[in-house]
Amino acid sequence: DVQLAESGGGLVKPGGSLRLSCAASGFTFRNHAMSWVRQAPGKGLERVSSISGSGTNTYYGDSVKGRLTISRDNSRNTLFLQMNSLRTEDTAVYYCARGPHHDPPDVFDFWGQGTMVTVSS
């Protein structure tokens, strides 16, 4: 079975940093694009960032460009999101999501349970 397990969320002050991880199992990780999708409390879904299966191509939403960096380690079946210069509006549940193809990350067929990031002073 496909499993995605996020970790690394927590409380951080504005301007601070956090690194999220997503451990994947149950499928050939390198064959699939991966993404981070977030959901602010009571709000809808927003794709934050995506990365192709090989890691060659990366994609970012306008609101996070220059502050968040997506990466992956295919030898460890793990997806990462380095979050710098965090703002209060980054407060959300962050989901790790798999795409059915290597690239592009055009749809999300499996999702993790999410990790909460709270940015507050």
Added chain:
Amino acid sequence: SYVVTQSPSLSVAPGQTATITCGENNIGSKSVHWYQQKPGQAPVLVIYYDDDRPSGIPERFSGSNSGNTATLTISRVGAGDEADYYCQVWDGSNDRVVFGGGTKLTVL
């Protein structure tokens, strides 16, 4: 930038059919995907590439996409279908993912 529009809410009696729409100019030229999200849970893909159903999704869920409207249809609605439903497209012109604002389905 590309924006897709969903009605915020829909109420349906048990056993009836729910029709949830996602609108944008010429959305029929793009592939549309649909997600179900129940309170406190992660989203689940229920329809992809307009009308395909992932393994494990009941046949009661179907999709269509033409012109300016994509539609998710849920037949024989039950209490277990109460959830938020989001449509999503991939804007290949600028490599962006666009989600609709979501429709809250209430089963009366």
